Amino acid sequence: MFRFAVLLLALLFAAPAATQSLQAQYEAFLEGTIWPQAKLAGVSRKTFDGAMGAKRLNTDIPGLVTPGAKEPPRRMRQAEFSAPAKYFNERNIGYITATGRSLARKYASTLASIEKTYGVPARILLAIWGRESGFGRVDIPHDAFQVLGTKAFMSTRPELFRRELINALVIVQLGHASPSAMRSSWAGAMGQPQFLPSSYLQYAVDFDGNGHPDIWNSVPDTLASIAAYLKASGWVPGRDWGFEVTVPASVSCALEGPDRGKRISDWAKLGIRRVSGKPFPEHEARAEGFLLMPAGRHGPAFIATPNFYVIKEYNESDLYALFVGHAGDRIQWGDSRFSAGWDRTDSMLRSDIAKMQRALEGKGYDVGGADGLPGFKTRRSIGDWQEKNGRTPTCWPSNALISAIR
Structure with a gap:
């Protein structure tokens, strides 16, 4: 009993010591690694100390590993692969739609000026603003x-965040913001448009003319900065983001992807039709479009334009880009939901999907990397495998399919 008590006391006193040791390592890291890089970037010692001098580790942040360790295994269920319908929760999208309409009226002249300058429609800017920060209302x-x-x-990606930390220090050095004003998410994305510091330095705009881009407090700067980002990413003025369509069984879902484009008129010749019953606009029909089936045969289908993939430059998720396009349409044209629904699909672990992806890679398929997320390359590889093995292509994983693909 005495020996157990001694051991317990030793453990209790060791825990704070270990935490203190990690903090001491962190302080040495800031001084020995970050400060020399910051100095080379033109950051003064005063700026560095003001931003970093009293900082302590925040070990509550998700995704951390002990310095030098490999990434731990992740057992996560995410809407991106288990339940796409959750991404389009009507309460959420309804709020963004209604609030977006109200703010479109309030900031009509500002939005018109931004659209004229950058060529990005107001509805898209409002949808991104709403999705990223609840129109600046989210803490x-x-x-x-x-x-x-x-x-x-x-x-798990220290080099990325070292660069972003240096960029954040440069922002302060340039006088664009004080350290206390620079609030971020747990991922380091800042302000109402949720820019990383590198994006701020590249794309943030002083649209209200007060001398510095303020993405924390200024609505004109926030909206113009989003527009500048999309323009730089290749936004094509005058084109839509996409159209919901019906895809006949004769058209394989494995034709999906931004590298398998056709003129939209050629998609129409294959029997793909807009759910509205209207023909594709003439200027769109002459241009390139891409089949998009974000849940394979288990959800709505779309013909996307290059602008859809520009939105993906803002956030690489297909569902994010689809949410933005759909919410933007509803902001401008009314509460029209998708015509097709989202089928109920299996709840799958990301690690299990990654195993399936590695199995497909072993069979020669390009799944876009075994990351546990069914992007378009994984979806169409599933469809190709299903067709080759005498199955009806669905282009979507299931627990049974994961077991079958070995």
């Missing part, structure tokens, strides 16, 4: 320097 809870410093020290 941005974290100190950007604490988040970026912690992730630079002990995340």
Whole structure:
């Protein structure tokens, strides 16, 4: 009993010591690694100390690893692969639609000026603004320097966050924001448009003319910065983002993807029709479009334009880009939901999908990487495998399919 008590006391006193040791390592990392890089980037010692001098690790941030360790296994269920319908929760999209319409009226002249300058429709800017920060109404809870410093020290992608930390320090050095004003998400994305510091330096715009781009407090700067980002990413003025369509069984879902484009008129010749019953606009019919089936045969289908993939430059998720396009349409034209519904699909672990992806890679399929997320390359590889093996292509994983593909 005495020996057990001694051991217990030793453990209780060891825990704070271990935490203190990790904090000491962090302080040494800031001084020995980050400060020299910041100095080379033109950051003064005063700026560095003001931003980082009293910072402590935030070990509550998701996705951290002990410095030097490999990424831990993840057992996660995410809407991106288990339940696409959750992404289009009507309460959420209804709020963004209604609020977006109200703000479209309030900021009509500003939005018109931004659209004229950058060529990006107001409805798309409003939808992104709403999705990213609830139109600036969502609390941005974290100190950007604490988040970026912690992730630079002990995340699974330290080099990325070291660069972003240096960029954040440069923002302060340039006088664009004070350290206390730079609030971010737990991922280090800042302000109402949720820009990483590198995106701020590249794309943030002083549209209200007060001398610096303020993506935390200024609506004109926020909206213009989003527009600048999309324009730089290749937004094509005058084109839509896409159209919901019906895809006949004779057209394989494995034809999906931005690298398998056809003129939209050629898709129409294959029997693909708009759900509205209207023909594709003439200027769109002459241009390139891409089959998009984000849940394979288990959900709505679309002919997407290059602008859909520009939205994906903002966030690489197909469902994010689809949400933005759909919410934008509803902001401008009314509460029209998707014509097709989302089927109920299996709940799958990301690690299990990754195993299936590796199995497909072993059979010669290009799944776009075994990351556990069924992107378009994985979806169409599933469809190709199903067709080759005498199954009806669905282009979507299931637990049974994961077991079958070995």
